[in-house]
Amino acid sequence: MKVKRIVANINMQAPREAKHFYEEIFGLELLMDLDWIKTFGSNEQMTVQISFASQGGSGTQTPDISIEVDDLDVALARVKQSGIPIEYGPVNEAWGVRRFYVRDPFGKLINVLAHC
DSSP states (O other), rough: OOOOOOOOOOOOHHHHIIIIIIIIITEEEEEEEEESSEEEEOOOOOOOOOOOOSSSTTTOOOOOOEEOOOOOHHHHHHHHHHTEEEEEEEETTSSSEEEEEEEEEOOOEEEEEEEE
């Protein structure tokens, strides 16, 4: 057996806010819309991963989701233009990533990163 996909399910009551954050800021596409569930995704080939952590590294809170992007500066600019507060960073970490933390509209801590 092979795991084909892992999906993060986030409880929410404001689909418009999900669209703004995940589609407009991060460029994900709306793949499925059944009113009670909206699924955003990308046609990028992605590695299946699930992490278990006691902290987020550098003494930070453990993020709920990590989103790796190809251009951290673009992601940071979009977040700032939307008026979303940065909770940590941006910072170059010793393990080879540059990252920052934000909260999505539902309070989930998002680790936005790019490998250096």
